[in-house]
Amino acid sequence: xxxxxxxxxxxxxxxxxxxxxxxxxxxxxxxxxxxxxxxxxxxxxxxxxxxxxxxxxxxxxxxxxxxxxxxxxxxxxxxxxxxxxxxxxxxxxxxxxxxxxxxxxxxxxxxxxxxxxxxxxxxxxxxxxxxxxxxxxxxxxxxxxxxxxxxxxxxxxxxxxxxxxxxxxxxxxxxxxxxxxxxxxxxxxxxxxxxxxxxxxxxxxxxxxxxxxxxxxxxxxxxxxxxxxxxxxxxxxxxxxxxxxxxxxxxxxxxxxxxxxxxxxxxxxxxxxxxxxxxxxxxxxxxxxxxxxxxxxxxxxxxxxxxxxxxxxxxxxxxxxxxxxxxxxxxxxxxxxxxxxxxxxxxxxxxxxxxxxxxxxxxxxxxxxxxxxxxxxxxxxxxxxxxxxxxxxxxxxxxxxxxxxxxxxxxxxxxxxxxxxxxxxxxxxxxxxxxxxxxxxxxxxxxxxxxxxxxxxxxxxxxxxxxxxxxxxxxxxxxxxxxxxxxxxxxxxxxxxxxxxxxxxxxxxxxxxxxxxxxxxxxxxxxxxxxxxxxxxxxxxxxxxxxxxxxxxxxxxxxxxxxxxxxxxxxxxxxxxxxxxxxxxxxxxxxxxxxxxxxxxxxxxxxxxxxxxxxxxxxxxxxxxxxxxxxxxxxxxxxxxxxxxxxxxxxxxxxxxxxxxxxxxxxxxxxxxxxxxxxxxxxxxxxxxxxxxxxxxxxxxxxxxxxxxxxxxxxxxxxxxxxxxxxxxxxxxxxxxxxxxxxxxxxxxxx
Amino acid sequence: xxxxxxxxxxxxxxxxxxxxxxxxxxxxxxxxxxxxxxxxxxxxxxxxxxxxxxxxxxxxxxxxxxxxxxxxxxxxxxxxxxxxxxxxxxxxxxxxxxxxxxxxxxxxxxxxxxxxxxxxxxxxxxxx
Numbered sequence: 001x002x003x004x005x006x007x008x009x010x011x012x013x014x015x016x017x018x019x020x021x022x023x024x025x026x027x028x029x030x031x032x033x034x035x036x037x038x039x040x041x042x043x044x045x046x047x048x049x050x051x052x053x054x055x056x057x058x059x060x061x062x063x064x065x066x067x068x069x070x071x072x073x074x075x076x077x078x079x080x081x082x083x084x085x086x087x088x089x090x091x092x093x094x095x096x097x098x099x100x101x102x103x104x105x106x107x108x109x110x111x112x113x114x115x116x117x118x119x120x121x122x123x124x125x126x127x128x129x130x131x132x133x134x135x136x137x138x139x140x141x142x143x144x145x146x147x148x149x150x151x152x153x154x155x156x157x158x159x160x161x162x163x164x165x166x167x168x169x170x171x172x173x174x175x176x177x178x179x180x181x182x183x184x185x186x187x188x189x190x191x192x193x194x195x196x197x198x199x200x201x202x203x204x205x206x207x208x209x210x211x212x213x214x215x216x217x218x219x220x221x222x223x224x225x226x227x228x229x230x231x232x233x234x235x236x237x238x239x240x241x242x243x244x245x246x247x248x249x250x251x252x253x254x255x256x257x258x259x260x261x262x263x264x265x266x267x268x269x270x271x272x273x274x275x276x277x278x279x280x281x282x283x284x285x286x287x288x289x290x291x292x293x294x295x296x297x298x299x300x301x302x303x304x305x306x307x308x309x310x311x312x313x314x315x316x317x318x319x320x321x322x323x324x325x326x327x328x329x330x331x332x333x334x335x336x337x338x339x340x341x342x343x344x345x346x347x348x349x350x351x352x353x354x355x356x357x358x359x360x361x362x363x364x365x366x367x368x369x370x371x372x373x374x375x376x377x378x379x380x381x382x383x384x385x386x387x388x389x390x391x392x393x394x395x396x397x398x399x400x401x402x403x404x405x406x407x408x409x410x411x412x413x414x415x416x417x418x419x420x421x422x423x424x425x426x427x428x429x430x431x432x433x434x435x436x437x438x439x440x441x442x443x444x445x446x447x448x449x450x451x452x453x454x455x456x457x458x459x460x461x462x463x464x465x466x467x468x469x470x471x472x473x474x475x476x477x478x479x480x481x482x483x484x485x486x487x488x489x490x491x492x493x494x495x496x497x498x499x500x501x502x503x504x505x506x507x508x509x510x511x512x513x514x515x516x517x518x519x520x521x522x523x524x525x526x527x528x529x530x531x532x533x534x535x536x537x538x539x540x541x542x543x544x545x546x547x548x549x550x551x552x553x554x555x556x557x558x559x560x561x562x563x564x565x566x567x568x569x570x571x572x573x574x575x576x577x578x579x580x581x582x583x584x585x586x587x588x589x590x591x592x593x594x595x596x597x598x599x600x601x602x603x604x605x606x607x608x609x610x611x612x613x614x615x616x617x618x619x620x621x622x623x624x625x626x627x628x629x630x631x632x633x634x635x636x637x638x639x640x641x642x643x644x645x646x647x648x649x650x651x652x653x654x655x656x657x658x659x660x661x662x663x664x665x666x667x668x669x670x671x672x673x674x675x676x677x678x679x680x681x682x683x684x685x686x687x688x689x690x691x692x693x694x695x696x697x698x699x700x701x702x703x704x705x706x707x708x709x710x711x712x713x714x715x716x717x718x719x720x721x722x723x724x725x726x727x728x729x730x731x732x733x734x735x736x737x738x739x740x741x742x743x744x745x746x747x748x749x750x751x
Numbered sequence: 752x753x754x755x756x757x758x759x760x761x762x763x764x765x766x767x768x769x770x771x772x773x774x775x776x777x778x779x780x781x782x783x784x785x786x787x788x789x790x791x792x793x794x795x796x797x798x799x800x801x802x803x804x805x806x807x808x809x810x811x812x813x814x815x816x817x818x819x820x821x822x823x824x825x826x827x828x829x830x831x832x833x834x835x836x837x838x839x840x841x842x843x844x845x846x847x848x849x850x851x852x853x854x855x856x857x858x859x860x861x862x863x864x865x866x867x868x869x870x871x872x873x874x875x876x877x878x879x
Binding site: 516575 | 764861862
C-alpha cells in the first residue's frame with residue numbers, strides 16, 4: 001500500500017513534457033498578438049498605404065514569417081526534444097510499467113497470500129479505536145467463533161468477558177491496565193459468552209499492539225485473535241484423559257515407571273511409589289539411587305535402563321530381585337521399553353514390573369511338592385503303578401521300576417500288563433474301580449517270582465481328580481507277613497495246644513511214666529549182670545543166658561527198646577507242647593551265662609540222642625565269651641533248652657554234611673540293649689527258602705520221625721515270647737549258620 | 752540196714768515200677784496210693800528217712816502231705832515226683848531245704864538219677 005502511494009506522488013515524464021509544450025505555445029501566442037496589434041493600429045481594417053508599401057510589405061511579411069519561422073524552428077527543436085524526451089520517457093515508462101506490473105503481481109500474490117492466510121488461518125484481525133472499542137473484525141471472526149460482529153463492534157473487550165472467579169477479575173484488571181497503558185500484549189486468553197450460542201462459552205486468545213498515526217498519536221489497537229475453544233476443550237479432555245490414565249495406572253498393582261538415563265523418575269504409579277514407601281509426588285523427579293536402599297539392585301536396574309536407552313530395544317527381565325522399603329525381598333518380572341515423549345530431550349525408559357514373588361514361590365512350592373510327592377511314592381515300599389482308564393502306564397514309583405526292570409520313561413504309555421504280566425488280570429479291577437469310584441482289593445494274590453511263591457495284596461484305587469481319570473495299582477508283597485501270620489496262627493495253635501497239654505500233662509505223663517519206667521525195669525530185670533536176676537532164675541530153674549538168647553532171637557529186646565524210644569519221643573512231644581504255654585516269670589533268676597553255657601555243653605555231650613546219632617565229641621567247641629558279661633536274667637532251664645536245641649541242630653547238620661572238622665563257636669557279646677548269645681557252626685548252611693520258614697512250627701528238614709519239627713519254633717517261642725528277646729539266623733548254603741539269641745539286658749541290671 | 756523209702760503215688764504202675772527199681776538197688780521200699788495209709792504205716796515207727804511224693808493224690812495234695820510229714824518227722828527228706836508241668840515249689844517247702852533238684856518230672860525215662868538221690872539222702876540220714 002505504501003509502495004502504491006509512493007508511485008502516485010511522483011509526476012510522470014509525459015506530463016512534464018505536456019507542461020513544457022503548453023508553456024511554449026502560450027508564449028508564441030503572446031508574441032503573435034503583440035505584432036498583430038501594432039499593425040492593426042496603423043490600418044485597422046484598411047488596405048496597406050503605398051508610401052513605404054514595399055518595405056511595409058516586406059516588414060509585414062517578415063513579421064508575419066518570423067513567428068512562423070520561429071515557430072517552425074521552435075517546433076522542430078521542440079519536436080526533436082519532444083521525441084527524445086518521449087523515447088526516453090517511453091523507455092522509462094516501459095521499465096516502470098514492468099516494475100509496476102511485477103510489483104502489482106507481487107502485491108496481488110501478497111494480497112492473495114494475506115487473504116488466504118486470513119481466511120484459512122484460525123486467526124482473525126481486529127482493530128479497536130483509541131477508546132478501546134472494537135471498530136473492525138475480519139470475516140474469520142464470525143466463521144471461527146460463531147459470534148456475529150454486531151455483538152462486538154463498538155464494545156470493549158471486557159464487556160464481552162465472563163469473569164466469574166476472583167482470578168478472572170484479577171486477570172481482567174491486569175489486561176485492562178495493559179491496554180490503557182497502550183502496551184502490546186500476546187496470547188491473552190479469555191472466555192466469552194456473547195453471541196447466539198451464549199450457553200457455549202468460547203475461549204479466545206488474542207494478541208495485539210497499539211497503533212499510532214503519523215503524528216504519533218495513539219489511535220487504537222490492531223491485532224489478531226484466535227478461537228482456542230477446541231484447543232482448550234482438547235486440552236481439558238487430554239487432561240481428563242491423563243487424569244483417568246493416571247488413576248488407571250495407579251490402580252494397576254504392578255509397578256509402572258519411567259526413568260531417564262540417570263535414574264531419575266519421570267513418571268511413577270502408586271505401586272512404584274509405595275514400593276519405596278513414598279507418594280507418587282515424592283518419588284517423581286527423585287533419583288532411583290536415592291530412594292532405593294539396596295545399592296547392587298539399584299545399580300543393576302540402572303544398567304538395564306541404560307542398555308534399553310542405548311540399544312533402543314525393549315528388554316524383558318524374567319526375574320530380578322527387588323527389596324522394597326520394608327526390606328521385604330520380592331521377585332519381579334520387568335519389561336523395559338525405550339520411551340520417547342515430546343517433552344523429553346532424550347530417550348528415557350518405561351518400565352513395568354510385576355511382582356512374581358508369590359507366583360515364583362507357588363511355582364517353587366509346586367516343584368517342591370512334586371518332588372516331595374515323588375519322594376513319598378518312591379519311598380513307599382509298595383509297588384505303585386499309575387494307569388489311565390485304558391491301562392496305559394502314567395506313573396511308576398521306584399519299587400515298581402525295580403519290579404518290572406524298566407524306568408518310568410520307558411514304561412510310560414505302555415500297557416501295564418506288558419510290564420507286569422502277572423498283574424494283567426487286574427485290568428478288570430482297574431475298569432471296575434474307575435466305574436464304581438471306589439477301591440478294589442485283591443488280598444493274598446499269589447504271584448510267582450523265580451519259581452518261588454509270593455503273596456501280594458493288590459489294591460486298585462480309582463483316581464477321581466477332574467483332570468486325569470485313571471487308577472493306581474498298589475502291590476504289596478505280603479509274603480513275609482503271610483508267613484509271620486501263619487506262624488502266629490501256628491503259635492496260637494501251639495499255645496492252645498500248650499494250654500491243653502498243661503491240663504492233660506498229668507494224665508499223659510503218668511501212663512508215659514508207666515511205659516518208660518516199666519520198660520526200664522523189664523530190661524534191667526532180664527539183664528545178665530544183675531545178681532538178683534540170676535538168683536531168681538536159679539531159684540525157679542531158668543537159664544538166664546538162654547532166656548536172653550531167646551529174647552534176642554525173638555527180637556523181644558528190640559521191641560522193648562522200640563517201646564522205650566516211642567515212649568521217650570511221646571514224652572518229648574508232650575514236653576515240647578508244654579513249652580508253648582506262657583509261664584510266669586517266677587522262674588526268672590540271675591544266671592551266670594558262662595555256667596549256663598558250660599552246663600549245656602555237658603548236657604549235649606551226654607545227651608542220649610546225640611550220643612547215639614552224632615558223635616558230639618568229634619565236634620570242636622570254640623568258646624568266645626565276653627569277659628565282662630556274667631549275669632543274665634532268664635529262665636535258666638528254658639534258655640538251656642534253647643541252646644541245647646541249637647547245639648543239637650548244629651551237630652546234626654554237620655554230621656549229615658560229613659564236615660571234616662566240625663566246629664561250633666559259642667560267642668557272647670554285650671549289646672546296648674541285649675545280651676547276645678551266638679551259636680555258630682561251619683555246617684552246610686541253609687538257603688533262603690529254609691531260612692524264611694525255619695522258625696515255623698512243624699517245619700523240619702530232618703527225615704520223618706527224627707525230629708518233632710518243634711525244636712526251633714519252641715526256641716523261638718521261648719526267646720521271643722517268654723523272654724521278650726530276639727532269635728534270628730544268618731546263613732548261606734555252604735557257609736554254615738549263625739543263630740543269634742538276644743535277651744533283654746534290662747533284667748541284668750535289676751539283678 | 753538203712754531205713755525205708757516211702758513212696759506215695761496214686762498211679763499203681765508208677766508206684767510199682769519205682770518200688771521195683773529201688774528194690775533192685777537194694778533199698779527197702781513201702782508204697783502207698785494215698786497219704787492216709789502211709790501215715791498209718793509210719794505210726795508203726797519204722798524209720799523212714801526218704802519219701803518220694805506225688806502231687807496229685809486222692810486224699811490231699813502232695814505239698815500239704817509234705818508239710819504234715821515234715822511236722823511229724825522233721826528228719827524226713829522229700830523228693831517230688833509229679834506229672835504236672837506247671838509245678839513249682841512253694842516257698843515254705845523251699846524253707847524246709849527243698850529245691851528244684853528235688854523235683855522230678857514224670858515221665859522218668861531213666862530212674863537212675865532218682866535212685867541215686869534216694870540213696871544219697873538216706874545215706875546222709877545214716878551218717879547223721
